[in-house]
Each structure stands twice: as structure tokens, then as C-alpha cells.
Amino acid sequence: MNTKTTTEKKKPKLDFDSGWNYSPSPESTGHIRLEKRYDHFINGQFVKPAGGKYFPSINPATEKVIAEVAYGDERDIDKAVKAARNAYEKVWKKMPGAERGKYLYRIARIMQERARELAVIESMDGGKTIRESRDVDTPLAAAHFFYYAGWADKLEYAFPNRKISPVGVAGQIIPWNFPLLMAAWKIAPALACGNCVVLKPAETTPLTAMKLAEIIRDAGLPPGVVNIVNGDGKAGAALVNHKDVDKIAFTGSTDVGKIIQRAIAGTKKKATLELGGKAANIIFEDAAIDQAVEGIINGIFFNQGHVCCAGSRLFVQESVAEVVIRKLKDRMSTLIVGDPLDKNTDIGAINSKEQLGKINEYLKIGVDEGAEMWQSKCSIPSNGFFCRPTIFLNVSQSHRIVQEEIFGPVLAIQTFRTIDEVIEKANNTPFGLSAGVWTDKGSKIFNLTSKLRAGVVWANTYNKFDPTSPFGGYKESGFGREGGLHGLQPYLNLK
Amino acid sequence: MTRTTIKKTYKLYIGGQFPRTESGRYYPLLDKKKNVIADICLASRKDFRNAVVAARSAFGGWSSRFAFNRSQILYRIAEMMEGRKAQFLEELLVQGSSKVNAEKEITLSIDRLVYYAGWCDKYQQISSSVNPVASSHFNFSVPEPTGVVAIVAPQNSSLIGIISVVAPVIAGGNVCIVLASEKFPLCAITFAEVLATSDLPGGVVNILTGKISELLTHMSSHMDVNALVYAGKDQKEITLAKENASLNVKRVFVYDDVWEKGTAQSPHFILDVQEIKTTWHPIENVGAAGAKY
Numbered sequence: 007m008n009t010k011t012t013t014e015k016k017k018p019k020l021d022f023d024s025g026w027n028y029s030p031s032p033e034s035t036g037h038i039r040l041e042k043r044y045d046h047f048i049n050g051q052f053v054k055p056a057g058g059k060y061f062p063s064i065n066p067a068t069e070k071v072i073a074e075v076a077y078g079d080e081r082d083i084d085k086a087v088k089a090a091r092n093a094y095e096k097v098w099k100k101m102p103g104a105e106r107g108k109y110l111y112r113i114a115r116i117m118q119e120r121a122r123e124l125a126v127i128e129s130m131d132g133g134k135t136i137r138e139s140r141d142v143d144t145p146l147a148a149a150h151f152f153y154y155a156g157w158a159d160k161l162e163y164a165f166p167n168r169k170i171s172p173v174g175v176a177g178q179i180i181p182w183n184f185p186l187l188m189a190a191w192k193i194a195p196a197l198a199c200g201n202c203v204v205l206k207p208a209e210t211t212p213l214t215a216m217k218l219a220e221i222i223r224d225a226g227l228p229p230g231v232v233n234i235v236n237g238d239g240k241a242g243a244a245l246v247n248h249k250d251v252d253k254i255a256f257t258g259s260t261d262v263g264k265i266i267q268r269a270i271a272g273t274k275k276k277a278t279l280e281l282g283g284k285a286a287n288i289i290f291e292d293a294a295i296d297q298a299v300e301g302i303i304n305g306i307f308f309n310q311g312h313v314c315c316a317g318s319r320l321f322v323q324e325s326v327a328e329v330v331i332r333k334l335k336d337r338m339s340t341l342i343v344g345d346p347l348d349k350n351t352d353i354g355a356i357n358s359k360e361q362l363g364k365i366n367e368y369l370k371i372g373v374d375e376g377a378e379m380w381q382s383k384c385s386i387p388s389n390g391f392f393c394r395p396t397i398f399l400n401v402s403q404s405h406r407i408v409q410e411e412i413f414g415p416v417l418a419i420q421t422f423r424t425i426d427e428v429i430e431k432a433n434n435t436p437f438g439l440s441a442g443v444w445t446d447k448g449s450k451i452f453n454l455t456s457k458l459r460a461g462v463v464w465a466n467t468y469n470k471f472d473p474t475s476p477f478g479g480y481k482e483s484g485f486g487r488e489g490g491l492h493g494l495q496p497y498l499n500l501k
Numbered sequence: 502m503t504r505t506t507i508k509k510t511y512k513l514y515i516g517g518q519f520p521r522t523e524s525g526r527y528y529p530l531l532d533k534k535k536n537v538i539a540d541i542c543l544a545s546r547k548d549f550r551n552a553v554v555a556a557r558s559a560f561g562g563w564s565s566r567f568a569f570n571r572s573q574i575l576y577r578i579a580e581m582m583e584g585r586k587a588q589f590l591e592e593l594l595v596q597g598s599s600k601v602n603a604e605k606e607i608t609l610s611i612d613r614l615v616y617y618a619g620w621c622d623k624y625q626q627i628s629s630s631v632n633p634v635a636s637s638h639f640n641f642s643v644p645e646p647t648g649v650v651a652i653v654a655p656q657n658s659s660l661i662g663i664i665s666v667v668a669p670v671i672a673g674g675n676v677c678i679v680l681a682s683e684k685f686p687l688c689a690i691t692f693a694e695v696l697a698t699s700d701l702p703g704g705v706v707n708i709l710t711g712k713i714s715e716l717l718t719h720m721s722s723h724m725d726v727n728a729l730v731y732a733g734k735d736q737k738e739i740t741l742a743k744e745n746a747s748l749n750v751k752r753v754f755v756y757d758d759v760w761e762k763g764t765a766q767s768p769h770f771i772l773d774v775q776e777i778k779t780t781w782h783p784i785e786n787v788g789a790a791g792a793k794y
Contacts, residue, residue: 149635166627168769264747271743272736279750436749455780456645465782472634476642480776481727482750487777490632492642500769 019336028342031349033136038123043074044212046082046236047219049089050229056081061238063212066133067346067355067390075212078237080244083204086233087248090175090202093230099172099200103159110155110197112225117148117190120221124214128186129346131213133355133391134309136347146471147190150489153473154194157494161199164491169501172200173276174252176497177245180215181258182208182357183312183413187471189215191488192255193232194473199497201253202231206245209238210358243269251275255496257314260411260437260482278486278496280314280478282411283439286432287317287468288422288454291325293444297466299333302417305442305468307341307395310353311415312361314483315440317468319408320397320419321428327421331399338382338395345387353415356391365393365414372398372407377418403434411437425450429457438480442468461487511539511686513548513710514693516555517703522711523547530686538595541686544711546719549678552707553725556649556676559704564646564674568622575618575672578699582611585695589660592687596659606761610664616766617668624673624768624775632779639782644775646674647752648727651720653713653742655732658760659685663692663708665760666732669770671705675728678707680720686710713738721745721753728752728774 043060045052055076062071076082098106117124121144128139161170176196180188185207196203207215215234222232235241239262246254246269256266257280270277287305289298305317322330346354356362373379377398386392397417401408408418422428432441441460443451455463461479464470471477471489478487486496512519524545530538542548563571582589586607593603625644632640650670655662663681670677681689693708709716717738721729722745731742734757746753754773758765 260750264750267747267750268744271747272740281750451782455778459648461776461778463778463780465780467638467781467783470634470636470638470781472632472636472640474632475634475640475781476630476632476777476779478777480647484750485752490642490779491630492777 028350030345032345033126033129033347033349035126035130035347038126040073040127040213044216044236045076046078046086047216047223047232047234048082048086049093049233050223050227052219053085055079056085061209063131063210065130066357067387069390072130073213075216075236078206078235078241082235082237083241083244083248086204086235087175087177087245087250089230089233090204091250093228094172094175094202097228098202098231101200103161103200106197106200107155107158109225109227110151110158110194113221113227114148114151114155116221116225117144117151120217121145121148124186124217126347127217128214129354132182132185132211133346133357135351135354136349137351138309143184143187146473147187150187150190150194150473154198157195158198161494161498164494165498165500170498173497173499174201175250176201176203176253176255177248177251178203178205178255179242179245179258180205180207182211183309183314185211186214186218188257189218192257195488195493196255196497197231199494201497204233204235204245204251206235206237206242209236212236246270253277253496256280260484263484276496278478278488279484280486280488281439281482281484282437283314283316283479283483284319284409284411284435284437285315285317285440285442285460286319286321286458287442288321288428288432288444289323289326289330290445290450291323292446293466294446295326295330295333298444299330299337301442301444301466301468302334303337303341306417307353307415308469310356310393312357312413313469314411315462315469317440317442318412318417319432320417321422321431322419324421324423331419334397335380338397339384341382341384341395343384343386343392343394353395356393356414359391361413362391362393365412365416368407368410368412368414368416369396372401372405372416372418375405375407377401377405377407403431409435425453429454433459436482439483440464509539511541511690511710513542513544514690514696514706514708515548515552516559516707517697519693519697523551532595533597539687541710544680544709544716546716548709549716549719550723552678552709553649553723555704556678556707557725559702560648560676562702563671563676563705566674568625571672571674572618572621574700575614575621575668578695578701579611579614579618581695581699582607582614585691588691589688592691593659596685596687598659606659606661609761609763610661613661613664613766614668617672617771620669620768620771621672624771627768628772628775628777637784639784640779642777642779644673644772645778647774647776648675649725650675650677650728650730650774651723651726652677652679652730653717653720653732654679654681654689655760656682656684656713658682660688660692661760662732663689665758665765666730666756667706670730670774673771673775675774676705678709678720680713680716681708681710683710683712717742718745721751722748724749726751728754730754730756730774732756
């Protein structure tokens, strides 16, 4: 790939950096309500951890402690599972679907009412930009409750010719990249199908789940139907291994997913796993280039690249590689990295110190392997965990930065000549969660989308989500689908 | 003078060929009176790996065939079986089945193939969806085959067992490597002869004979196998298979049906080994364009 700047013609370009600057436009944190300390939410009440230990949840943009959160262990998990089982047997599984649905509608409505508070806390706790938490995470989370609420009394239409029954108690473990959305994504279909749940949020982003607990309490949901236990992998493992859990729903890394699959091997537990990805984003020469560049940006830099379906491998057809990369660099130079609560910010904080360390490690690996690294020259705050948007040129299939999930704003760029070549390269990974295709030709889209081994394919768009749309992976990106009609099945026994 | 009959050599079925096992090993199949019926190939890990290679290379072609074509080939398999009823009957009898039961099993097997032949171009319609997303996108989900499927056929059945687990897998465009019943392997190899003469491309179905105890570890741990179907109830084997499956996040399905029942057939066996693929594409925003038509 010839990408040396010396071969590029000098063209006038827009300068976003030196001419003028955006004035800060921070979202106010004034009206949100945050406690200093959060316990577990078990059986409809906030209860102290059995071990009496708490851990801090910090704001990754400021490194300041926002609140303390209960550190759960197997005793807390056991208590929560018992509460869930009790609520399941005594209340929830007996309740008519239409009534269950009403509770979900209530939750959706309260989330909409408190959307701003949820968005602000989501950005403070996780580091994502307020633009995204306000416009994507929060409305989508509410929409999931709204969508699945309506399924609660219509389940027999989803699986014709089969008898349905709830699974029982579902143990749900969610990641730190979309804390509120993942909680909604997991809880809503489980409840609609008549299950009770124990949710374990990620240790770096527990706060919106605790706000959701408040909402669930305020919605008057029967005690024990939803239980939330905070903690780290230890609590997660206790949940996975608990004898009275009927189903595990896990979203997270492929490594942990494999451990879970192995751990429940000898049991009757059902499982859905939403694991890692290394999505190919494919740009053909006949694509609308400017839109494709915007799609590349959205594909990899959305949520700082903390997205399992991020378009982290870019394949550009050779004939347009030079122009695409030039425009991509220009566009990247306009991205504002900084305060997640500033409405102008495009890229917020990396979720944790550990994650920033992992990303930096991969940047080093990329350079050591001989790839050409390019980063935008934007300023980044001196405090907090930030990473400049990064691309790697001159990479090949065997590079680790091409094969392994980085989970950060790092894009590896390769070129291709033929359709067969790009299909081969795109599918050449153990993952299979998502892919992107950019072309003006409909027949080419359908040729490509049917050959890409991935659960979600975005054509001429990227990183779109909707409660009605099934989401999930092929191969080592996990199994089972969440969202839509297909997302009901993992929460039902079908006979 | 009475004629000396020709005894059949039972071999493996890999990539459309009938090789002997690479290992050169066999096990004797005995009838009730301890007479040797046949020497059955004891497939090795190498045989299984060869079968995976054959299956993987057949996957692209088989999965991209028109569903109508797959349907015709499954029906053709049923036709071929109908013509070989006598051979299957003889094998079932020699393995200890009664004539009445054997005849029932054969007709049920043929009918089951016809049943799945009919599903080839229909299951997509009942499990697909157009998803009404709240944005200007056209969004739809369709089932696609999972890939290479390793199958442990039911051990207590010679014919209907293997047909019941193989038919839904290939009806959905997958390819498979199936380990036949160790106790009743004869019909499996004859079924391979049926497949070989039925327009089914080589490699789509590969049939091994041998021991679960030897092969299950390899079937469940092979990194180029996407799914594992285990028909049986041995808890230790199920645990082993599922544990190994976690190496590459294999999908594992454990079936414990009574395959002789007429109801032990369902499109859901096809859908188990399908992935749901969702495609998004922007549409021009009709709402914003105004409803002036």
C-alpha cells in the first residue's frame, strides 16, 4: 500500500484546529441524584454486602471516585438467586403475560422520564460521550423495555406449534461498554418471557444499573423479580456456578465466554454468549466515498471503539485506497477527544486504566510488528484515560492487531483488489459478530452479505441497533441472539 | 452345487469415497450366536480429520445451492432408499430386529427423508423476519447454515437414528461427519451407498464407524467444526463434549428423542444448526419526504 504523504498531491483542506475552537458545552451534572454508596438490590431492597466490603467506581475522565459500590461474593449471589427463585415460583411465572407486560411498560416510561439523569451518569461512570449516552444508550435501553413489554402476552405467536414455558432463574452478566443498554437488553426479554433474573453489572460501570434498580423499585415490580449484585469476576463466577440458576446470559470477552461454556458443561443450564469481534468494514471503489469515510469513523470510533461489533478491520479496494485514507485522516483530525460530558466531544474517555494499558500495549505491538501507525494530533486532557484515534497502515492478516480484539479506537487498514479476495480476508478470523459493506451496487451488497460469516451485516451504514433487530455472532463471537423475536427463544423452554 | 455368496466389505464414507480406515483397525460385529457378521472399520482421529477437511471443502457448494435443489436431492435420497429396502431389511434382521419392526423402521426412515426434503425451501420463510426498526433502514434476518457439524448418531438405532439426525442438518445447508452406532453400524454404511448414488455432492455427509470413547474427544475439540450434535444420554460423554466444545465456542445440541416415533421430526431440528444473520441497509426517509402520494 502506497500511503506516503509525498505521493499525495497538495490539496487545500479544511483546517478545523487552528482557525477557531468550539466553546465548551458541558452537560450539567447538577440535577442528578447519586448516593455516596450503593448496595446490592436483592428482593426489592437495597442490602449491604455479606462481606461488608465496597469498591470505588471512578470517573475515567477525571479519575475521581463517583461512588462506592458493594463488593459481592457467593453469599450475596446465593441470596439473590434465592430471592429470584422465590419470586419466580410464587409470583412471576403465575402472572398473566399482559400483567407482566405492564410492569415492563412502566419501567420503559420511567426510564424515558429520567433519561437525562441516566445519560449523565452513564457518561460519568463509563467515559462515553454525552452525545452517545443521550442519543443512543438511554433511548435504546428504554425502547428495549417497551418492545419486549408487548411480547409478554403474545409469546405463543412467536413459536407456532410449540408449547412455551419460562426457563426459570436467569443469571445475567454484562460488560462495561454499554452498561444501561446491556442491562435493558438482558432484563427486558427475560422478564417478558416470565423469568426472574440476577444481574451482575461490570465492576467499572455499576451505577446506571443501580439507577435502574431504583426505577424497578419505583415501578412496583414484585420483590425478587429483578436482583442486581455488584462485584467483579468472583461474583460472576458464583452466579455462573450457582446450582439454582437455569440460564446464563453473558456478554463479554471470548476468553471469559469459553470459561463459562466450560463451567456449565455438565449442567442443565442453558446459555447465550455474546462475545468478542473483529469486524471487517469493506469499502468498494463504487461506494459513496464521503459517506463511507463517515461510516469508517462511526464503525471504529463509536464509544471509543469499546464495541464488540466495532469495524476494527478496514478493507479498502486498492483503486480508492489513497483517497479514502487521505479523507479518513482529514476526518480523524476533526475529532474532538476529551470531556465525555461536553456535547462537542466525539471521543470520550477509555473506560479504565487497565483498558487504556491494554490499548497502549496493542499500539506498541502494532509498531513492533512493523505496521505504520498514524494518530490524529488532537489535544487530550492530562487527567483521565484517553487515547487518540489511531490507524495502522501496512498491516497484513497475520498481524496481531488484525487478528485480536483491541476494544479501543484503533483501526487496522488493508487493501484488496477482488471480491473473492476480500471475502476470504474478511472471514479469516475466529470471530463472526458483524461486518460492514460499502458499495453503490445492490447486487454486490447481497453477494457480499450472504458470504460474510457474521451475525450482523451493515450495508452502507454501521453500528445501528434496534430492539426489533436480532443481534449475535457466528463462530467464536458466541451463540444465541438478543433482540427481536429471535431474542425471546433463549428465555423460553420450547416443547 | 450351492453358490458361495459374496460378503460385503463395510468401509468408511469420506468425501464421496469409500476408504478403509487409515488406521487399519477394525472391530468384529457379532450376531446373537456370536458369529462374525462383518469386520467394521474402527475409524481413527486421522479419519475424522480427513472427513472434516472433506466436509469443509463441500460446505461452500452445498450451502450455496438453491434450496429447491437441496430439496430435490433429499427426495432423491429417499427414492434411492426405497429401491434398496431389501438390503436394509436384511441388515436390520441380521442385527437382531424383527421383520415387522425392521420394515416399519425402513419406511419411517424413507418418509422422514421426504419430510425434510419438503422443509429445505420452507424453514427460511418461517424463521425469517423483517424487523421494523425505528430508523430509516431496511432490516431483515434470515437463517444461514452453521457450517461443519459433527454428529454422534443414536447408539440404540441402526437406521432411523442416523437418518433423523443427519437429514435436518443437511436440509439446512450444513455438512456433517457422523459417527454411526457402534452396536448397529451396518445400515449406516449402506446409507452411505445410497448417498453416493443420489446426487448428494461428496463430502456433504461423511460417515464413520467406530467408538464414541475414541472419537468424541476429537469430534468435540476440532477447531474447524462449528457444531456438535450428540444423540444420547451418557452424562459423562455429554459433559466431555460440552467442555471441549468451549475451545472454539461450538454449538452443542443434545437430543434424547425416541426417533421411532412419528413425531420425532420437526423444523426446529433444522433451525438448531442455523445462525440468524441480520442485514441493515439505509432507505430514503419516506417520513421526511412527506406522504403526498
